[in-house]
Amino acid sequence: MNQQTTIHHSLAGLRTTLRRLAHRASLPVEVRYRLALSASRVAAAELAAGRPVQLEVVPQPLDGGRLTVRLHLPHARRQPPLDGLPLPAERWPGTAAVWRLPAPALGSAGPDAPAPGGPAGNDRKAPVLSELLEEELSAAVRQADALAEDHQRLKHELAETNSGVLALYVQLEERDEQLRQAHGRMLRQLEDALRPPPVRVPGLEMAVHYEPAEKDAPTGGDLYDWFVLPDGTVHITVVDALGHGLTSTRSALNVTHAVRTLALEGHPLESIVARTDEVLATFDHELMATVQLARLDPAGGGLVLANGSHPPALLVRGDGSTRLLEVRGRGIGFPLPGSERLLRDRLEPGDLLVLYTDGLTESRRDPREGELRLAAAASRHRHRPIEEIPGAIADEMHTVILHPDDTVALTVRRVDQA
Structure with missing residues (x-):
C-alpha cells in the first residue's frame, strides 16, 4: 500500500x-x-x-x-x-x-x-463494497449479541445481589427488632430502679403515672420518691430537674437521694429544701430543680407540705370540691433556696391528694388554665380505683399538647381502716 x-x-x-x-x-x-x-x-x-x-x-x-x-x-x-x-x-x-x-x-x-x-x-x-458492509453488519450483530449476553449476565448478577441485599435487610430488621426489645427491657429495668413502687401502709392508697416528653428518652428529670419514716409517717418527694434525658435524670436522682438521707437523719421538714441545696451545691454547680415534699400520717390523716418553686399540690375532698395547696419557696439552685413555711392540712377518708410536675398542667402553655382543668379532671376521676386515677387524669390533661414535657402525676387517697 x-x-x-x-x-x-x-x-x-x-x-x-x-x-x-x-x-x-x-x-x-x-x-x-x-x-x-x-x-x-x-x-x-x-x-x-x-x-x-x-x-x-x-x-x-x-x-x-x-x-x-x-x-x-x-x-x-x-x-x-x-x-x-x-x-x-x-x-x-x-x-x-x-x-x-x-x-x-x-x-x-x-x-x-x-x-x-x-x-x-x-x-x-x-x-466488493457489499461484502465489506455485510462483514461490518455481521460484526455489529456479534457485538450486539455480546452486549445482550453481558446485559443478561449483569441482570442475573444484579438479581442475585438484590436477593442478597434483601436477605441482609431482613437480617438487619430482625437484628434491629432484637435490639429494640433489648433496649425496651433495659429501659423498663432502669425505670423500675429509678421509680420505686407505691408504699403499702394501712390507711393510704397510692399510685403514680410517669410520661416522658421524648419516647426514646424515658429517663427525664421528673422523679419521685416515697418511703416510710421511723415514726410511721409517709414521706413523698416530687422533683423536676431542669432539662431532659440522662443529664437531668442524674440531677433529679441527686435531689431525691439527698432528701431521703436528710429525712431519715431526722432533719426538720421545713429545712430540707435549703439543706439539700447546700449538700448538692458543692459538686453540681449547674443543678436547678423544683421540689415538693409531703408528709402524711396514715392513721390520723395529717398532711404537711414544704415547697421549692414547685407547682401547688391539689386536694380533692370526698364530695368533689377541690383546693390548691400553695406554699411559697425557692427550688434547688435558685437564689435563697428553701420553703418559706410549712402548710398543714388533713385528709379525711375518701380525700385525694394529687402531686405532679408542670408537664401535667402546662401542656397548653397556660399553667393557671391547666390547674383549673386538673381540678376538674381529678374531681371527675376521684372514685376510680387508685391505680387508674393518675393515668386517667394525664390522658384527659394531654388531649392537646402544645408544650411537651416530662410528666409525673402521683395520687394518694386516704381510706377508712375500719
Whole structure:
C-alpha cells in the first residue's frame, strides 16, 4: 500500500474509500466501521455545503505497522469538532483530523518483503463494497449479541445481589427488632430502679403515672420518691430537674437521694429544701430543680407540705370540691433556696391528694388554665380505683399538647381502716 491522496465530494465515496483502505491494511472490522463513521461525522458539514474534503493515507510498515489517516477540510472556516467520535482522532494544524491505527498487514512486511504497493499488494483483489458492509453488519450483530449476553449476565448478577441485599435487610430488621426489645427491657429495668413502687401502709392508697416528653428518652428529670419514716409517717418527694434525658435524670436522682438521707437523719421538714441545696451545691454547680415534699400520717390523716418553686399540690375532698395547696419557696439552685413555711392540712377518708410536675398542667402553655382543668379532671376521676386515677387524669390533661414535657402525676387517697 502506497501513500494515497484522494479528493471526495460525497459521504458515500469517502466511506467506500476508507473501507477498502482499511480492508487492505487488515484493520479489524470494528475499527474499520468506526473509522468510516468518525470520518463521515467530521466531513459531513463540509460535504453537505458542497465543499470537497481531502483524504490522505500514509502507511508506515517499518514503524510497527501503522496506518496514518488524515482528513483535511481545506475550505472549512474553523476546526471540525472531534469530541465524541466513535474512533477518537487527533487534531492537526489547520482544519484536519488524524487517526493513527495499528495495521497488521503493514507490520508483517520485513526487509525482504515486497514494497507496499508492489506486485504482491496489487494482486490482492479489491473487495466488493457489499461484502465489506455485510462483514461490518455481521460484526455489529456479534457485538450486539455480546452486549445482550453481558446485559443478561449483569441482570442475573444484579438479581442475585438484590436477593442478597434483601436477605441482609431482613437480617438487619430482625437484628434491629432484637435490639429494640433489648433496649425496651433495659429501659423498663432502669425505670423500675429509678421509680420505686407505691408504699403499702394501712390507711393510704397510692399510685403514680410517669410520661416522658421524648419516647426514646424515658429517663427525664421528673422523679419521685416515697418511703416510710421511723415514726410511721409517709414521706413523698416530687422533683423536676431542669432539662431532659440522662443529664437531668442524674440531677433529679441527686435531689431525691439527698432528701431521703436528710429525712431519715431526722432533719426538720421545713429545712430540707435549703439543706439539700447546700449538700448538692458543692459538686453540681449547674443543678436547678423544683421540689415538693409531703408528709402524711396514715392513721390520723395529717398532711404537711414544704415547697421549692414547685407547682401547688391539689386536694380533692370526698364530695368533689377541690383546693390548691400553695406554699411559697425557692427550688434547688435558685437564689435563697428553701420553703418559706410549712402548710398543714388533713385528709379525711375518701380525700385525694394529687402531686405532679408542670408537664401535667402546662401542656397548653397556660399553667393557671391547666390547674383549673386538673381540678376538674381529678374531681371527675376521684372514685376510680387508685391505680387508674393518675393515668386517667394525664390522658384527659394531654388531649392537646402544645408544650411537651416530662410528666409525673402521683395520687394518694386516704381510706377508712375500719
